[in-house]
Amino acid sequence: MFKRLRGYFSNDLSIDLGTANTLIYIRGQGIVLNEPSVVAIREDKNRGAKSIAAVGSAAKSMLGRTPGNITAIRPMKDGVIADFTLTEKMLQYFIHKVHPNRLLRPSPRVLICVPCGSTQVERKAIKDSAEGAGAREVYLIEEPIAAAVGAGLPVSEARGSMVIDIGGGTSEVAIISLNGVVYAASVRIGGDRLDEAIMNYVRRNFGTLIGEATAERIKHEIGSAYPGSEVKEIAVMGRNLAEGIPRSFTLNSNEILEALQEPLAGVVEAVKQALEQTPPELGADVAERGIVLTGGGALLKDIDRLIAEETGLPVVVAEDPLTCVARGGGKVLELLDRKGGTPFFLE
Amino acid sequence: MGDTNDGLAERPGGESAGQRLRAAREARRQGIDKVARELHLSVGTVGALERDDYASLPPPAFVRGYLRGYARLLGLPEQEIVDAYNRVAGGGSDPEPGAVVRGQSEASPTSWFGPLGLVLLGMAGIWGYQHWRSSQISGEAPSPVELSEPVPVEPAVNGTAMPGREEVAPSTGGPAPASNPMAAADALGSPAASPYPSTQPQPSPQPLRPEVDTLTLSFSGESWASVTDAEGKKLLFENVTEGQVKTVQGKAPFKITLGRPADTHLEFNGQAYDHGYKTNRTSARFIVPRNAGH
Numbered sequence: 001m002f003k004r005l006r007g008y009f010s011n012d013l014s015i016d017l018g019t020a021n022t023l024i025y026i027r028g029q030g031i032v033l034n035e036p037s038v039v040a041i042r043e044d045k046n047r048g049a050k051s052i053a054a055v056g057s058a059a060k061s062m063l064g065r066t067p068g069n070i071t072a073i074r075p076m077k078d079g080v081i082a083d084f085t086l087t088e089k090m091l092q093y094f095i096h097k098v099h100p101n102r103l104l105r106p107s108p109r110v111l112i113c114v115p116c117g118s119t120q121v122e123r124k125a126i127k128d129s130a131e132g133a134g135a136r137e138v139y140l141i142e143e144p145i146a147a148a149v150g151a152g153l154p155v156s157e158a159r160g161s162m163v164i165d166i167g168g169g170t171s172e173v174a175i176i177s178l179n180g181v182v183y184a185a186s187v188r189i190g191g192d193r194l195d196e197a198i199m200n201y202v203r204r205n206f207g208t209l210i211g212e213a214t215a216e217r218i219k220h221e222i223g224s225a226y227p228g229s230e231v232k233e234i235a236v237m238g239r240n241l242a243e244g245i246p247r248s249f250t251l252n253s254n255e256i257l258e259a260l261q262e263p264l265a266g267v268v269e270a271v272k273q274a275l276e277q278t279p280p281e282l283g284a285d286v287a288e289r290g291i292v293l294t295g296g297g298a299l300l301k302d303i304d305r306l307i308a309e310e311t312g313l314p315v316v317v318a319e320d321p322l323t324c325v326a327r328g329g330g331k332v333l334e335l336l337d338r339k340g341g342t343p344f345f346l347e
Numbered sequence: 348m349g350d351t352n353d354g355l356a357e358r359p360g361g362e363s364a365g366q367r368l369r370a371a372r373e374a375r376r377q378g379i380d381k382v383a384r385e386l387h388l389s390v391g392t393v394g395a396l397e398r399d400d401y402a403s404l405p406p407p408a409f410v411r412g413y414l415r416g417y418a419r420l421l422g423l424p425e426q427e428i429v430d431a432y433n434r435v436a437g438g439g440s441d442p443e444p445g446a447v448v449r450g451q452s453e454a455s456p457t458s459w460f461g462p463l464g465l466v467l468l469g470m471a472g473i474w475g476y477q478h479w480r481s482s483q484i485s486g487e488a489p490s491p492v493e494l495s496e497p498v499p500v501e502p503a504v505n506g507t508a509m510p511g512r513e514e515v516a517p518s519t520g521g522p523a524p525a526s527n528p529m530a531a532a533d534a535l536g537s538p539a540a541s542p543y544p545s546t547q548p549q550p551s552p553q554p555l556r557p558e559v560d561t562l563t564l565s566f567s568g569e570s571w572a573s574v575t576d577a578e579g580k581k582l583l584f585e586n587v588t589e590g591q592v593k594t595v596q597g598k599a600p601f602k603i604t605l606g607r608p609a610d611t612h613l614e615f616n617g618q619a620y621d622h623g624y625k626t627n628r629t630s631a632r633f634i635v636p637r638n639a640g641h
Contacts, residue, residue: 071619151408152406152407152408153406153408154406233356255570288389289405289409290387290388290409290413292408292412304412304416308387312387312388313388314388314412314414314416315387315412316408316409316411316413316415317412317415318412318415319408319409319411
């Protein structure tokens with residue numbers, strides 16, 4: 001009863017609980033939070049007690065730079081919960097952050113997007129985690145549906161729409177028609193794998209170690225998925241493996257393109273498999289209109305061109321692809337109190 | 348980028364996204380089919396983009412993507428082209444999710460229960476009023492079965508209370524009387540002017556009884572009299588002197604007691620009624636029936 005009472009003072013939230021970033025959309029307000037899904041833990045070695053040192057952006061800046069008693073952890077891995085307790089704490093922190101009213105503990109209704117490849121156990125863990133963080137009611141929705149709704153695709157039409165959501169941990173490929181998923185596949189390739197590929201490439205070819213944050217910066221600045229006419233360069237610092245001393249070196253976009261070939265090929269393969277499995281009528285719809293890219297991975301330069309050239313189909317990048325899932329969840333949230341509810345919820 | 352609105356208006360090639368793309372393509376001497384091939388779009392789609400014919404194109408999410416790809420191919424600023432499209436298309440409203448399923452599930456139990464309950468309540472109220480009204484009418488008016496033409500009378504009672512309920516009236520008689528409650532109501536008041544041609548053989552033309560029966564007692568000697576009507580109401584209970592005439596009105600049959608019956612002359616509804624008592628040796632107790640005098 002108190003939860004319901006507190007609910008009157010809480011907002012309905014749509015949460016994109018991503019591996020790399022967590023986005024929160026408040027009904028009627030839009031995206032209000034976009035922070036890295038990172039939690040920093042401080043351990044008191046004398047007493048053995050652990051406490052939260054930082055969450056979100058503050059914790060991310062500690063990644064790879066922490067002293068011995070602080071550990072920066074990403075509690076989500078491959079789109080699902082890797083550390084239940086930390087995910088709960090992180091959600092609790094974010095939910096509090098978007099509710100400025102400190103008098104009452106917030107008890108919102110929460111919609112969370114889950115990868116379509118997640119298991120029942122993983123979904124239950126996400127649900128329990130959100131309930132533990134104070135949610136009054138938790139609704140789960142498949143990420144590709146939310147992404148398609150957020151991208152503005154006509155999901156309710158009897159017409160196939162193909163969406164590729166490239167997130168931090170996973171890439172979801174789905175064909176949607178009549179408010180339902182006709183085909184969905186999830187590959188555990190995302191932004192993290194791209195970063196990892198860059199780190200491996202640099203270590204292998206330059207004999208230098210770079211951290212995750214540096215790899216991500218390289219990807220953002222000169223990363224591309226398809227050979228372009230201009231070649232960009234970036235100067236980075238890394239620890240030379242032979243000398244053990246930090247050295248500066250220069251990378252160019254062609255090298256990064258080469259580094260990203262393997263994980264990108266995995267995404268392209270998933271898209272081709274989806275097209276193979278798609279019923280012919282829906283496949284024709286996709287061929288006519290094209291494939292829509294969402295998620296942070298869609299911001300990688302020329303990734304639309306790579307998929308277009310590989311499949312021979314038109315590929316478009318959604319407007320503001322990073323927030324598509326959270327915005328789509330928000331749109332579904334708007335339908336929550338309408339007559340008949342919404343057809344998208346799981347379970 | 349900040350001056351995109353003004354910048355577009357100043358360009359000599361025109362303002363719309365399609366015109367700019369077409370001008371740029373023609374300046375590069377590229378055929379529309381080559382562009383379509385590079386963008387993996389059909390020639391018709393590229394043509395529609397150049398003509399700004401957005402009605403024949405997919406939803407705005409796709410159109411923006413096509414325009415970005417086209418602009419990139421020609422080396423034009425993508426955002427300016429998309430902004431120009433947004434100005435023309437008014438931002439392009441995205442299709443609403445869940446429309447199909449929501450439409451099917453409109454008739455949830457709670458959605459129709461309220462109005463249905465109101466309708467049922469209203470019908471119950473009308474039925475109750477009608478029932479009360481019909482009992483009132485039957486209390487005042489003669490029974491419908493006494494009418495010469497019984498069939499049209501049944502809807503007449505209903506019709507006076509609720510003209511809109513013709514369809515529930517029994518249709519055992521001719522269709523015209525059943526479907527005309529007003530005419531049937533007239534038949535109550537003026538039986539002689541009944542508009543219904545009777546096809547059934549009638550025993551004899553009987554005038555309709557008035558709603559109130561009149562009994563006139565004329566006394567030719569001193570007497571006492573008591574008259575009680577069908578409802579048990581005492582209409583007369585007194586001593587009378589010679590030459591007095593008492594007229595009472597009520598509902599027949601009348602229960603009458605007369606002290607000196609031979610000196611009492613009766614008229615029932617204007618017609619003489621013979622009570623049969625010729626002497627005054629005993630008092631008389633008799634009943635004047637409803638159809639007395641006919």
